[in-house]
Amino acid sequence: MPDPRPAARVTAITHALTPLRSYLELWDGLRLQPEVCDFVFGNPQEMPLPGFVDAIRRHAEPKDKDWFAYKRSESEAREVVAKSLREWRGLPFDPEDVALTPGAFGALEVAFRTLLDAGDEVLFSLPPWFLYEPMLLSVDAVPVKVRVRADDNDLDLDAIGSAIGPRTRAVIVNTPNNPTGRIYPPATLRALAELLTDASDRWGRPIWLISDEPYARLVFSDAQFHSPSAYYPYTLISYSYGKVLLTPGERIGWLALSPSIPDRESLRGAIEVSQIAAGWLFPNAVLQYALGDLERLSIDLPGLQAKRDRLAGDLSAVGYDLRVPDGTFYLWVRSPDPDDVAFCRRLADRGVLVLPGSICEAPGFFRISLTGSNDMIDRALPTFRRAAPEH
Ligand SMILES: Cc1ncc(COP(=O)(O)O)c(C=O)c1O
Structure with missing residues (x-):
């Protein structure tokens, strides 16, 4: 054999x-x-x-026969996230824009499976989170890499502009950034949005911005967080509770569609289809029930x-x-x-x-x-x- x-x-x-x-x-x-x-x-x-342990204990006690049945994105958990995003980001997020996922890992995987065809190029900046490349390869996408600016670790917009071509389907931006700790400033995000809008017009289809934000709540008092979603409409946000709660072994996070994406109903359905087909990429039931409590902790x-x-x-x-x-x-x-x-x-x-x-x-x-x-x-x-x- x-x-x-x-x-x-x-x-x-x-x-x-x-x-x-x-x-x-x-x-x-x-x-x-x-x-x-x-x-x-x-x-x-x-x-x-202690608040994390209490929340898990409280919600582990079944209240009905469906407590541990198959769970997709639970409506209460979606509402918790949408409400929090509306207050935090000032954009009209709807619960239907939010998919609950096993951490930001799961959110990225679902975004890739929903948006990318084999051979599509996805651009990200170096130094990156070290798992973007293997995850992209696992959906047969092509990673395209450019370095951040050496002097201040900000995005190198010239390099990004030069690397975009007809096969570019998405750009991943991770802010606050792992590993550099950099939060990209509004001027950078505005210029990036202009660049992506021009390139989308040139190539006749939107280039997606995947804004990977698992550290968005881990911001020091001398800094301010800015989400790319405030600047560019075709944005999906990935997030994880594993960072702000320091519980990466308890897998819960979300993928959110920006309310600025036009006609996004079919995309909402496509995300759920991708979650199911990828192997039921939803968080466990107890974590979804606990989300209202977890959202308040840090x-x-x-x-x-x-x-x-x-x-x-x-x-x-x-x-x-x-x-x-x-x-x-x-x-x-x-x-x-x-x-x-x-x-x-x-x-x-x-x-x-x-x-x-x-x-x-x-x-x-x-x-x-x-x-x-x-x-x-x-x-x-x-x-x-x-x-x-x-x-
Ligand atoms: C930039 C970035 N994105 C996504 C993830 C995945 O986060 P999680 O394991 O909480 O899903 C990490 C984890 O280190 C990360 O640093």
Whole structure:
């Protein structure tokens, strides 16, 4: 018998995931050792919010025979999100514009499956969230990448304009940005909207803007969030509660259609069809019932900001080159060794785990997750200092 083989597309996906998977091996081997300071992913390093646990407990108790029946997007949960979006964004979101999904991951997958045909190009900026590329490859789309501006991590509109062509179907914008922490300013979003409108007219079909906003509520007090949906009509927003509640293992988020998209009824139906066909991509029942409670909760933002200021201040003082993030829970830092993987392995040998920039297609950088506890920061700072450019 010939060897069993996965589909050809899996080879390309495996290739795109190789840097992440080889680092995961190192991480898995070290992260549970005592005294390790783990700043690699947006994972909780402390116990969950009590309000989160109460909400899950409260809604786990069945109230009728359908409590754990198949769930699509529950109408109460849709209303919670639409109301919140109306107040937050000032746009007339209808509950029907909201699809409940297993996190932003699920929202992106549904958006890709709803909007993209095989061979369609989708543009995003580097350094990116490291899973856009494998997810696009899994729907046979073609990732097209441009770098953000080196001086301020803002979108490079000239590069985006040059990369758009007749096959461009969508542009992904992630703000607040993982990994750079940048929130794109109104002037950038306005210019991007003009560029996309011109290109859509030129090629005779709308170019979709997928606005990936899982960190939209993790904004520091010296910054302000601006959604691309306020500037460009053909926008879909993806969101996740896994960030603001720091519970990424409890999968709930949403995909919302901008109310500015004309004639969007058929798109609403197409989204639900895609969710069903993709393998019932809806969140579990209990999380949907709990959403009204979850919407009111947040991790300690002033505490997060204090961690940002302490780490950014201390690292800058010893010569690390970084831009203080506007939002998210990440610090994006230039590696003192151009070989960021070697640098991160040396930190790992001393019990400090961070993410090499190479995994986000940005060799020469590394990312620190501020979800690490204050105790971890205390213990890791001497190691960061010893590895510093000025040491
Ligand atoms: C930019 C970005 N988009 C989407 C996701 C997926 O979020 P979730 O796992 O909460 O669905 C992440 C997670 O890290 C992310 O950073």
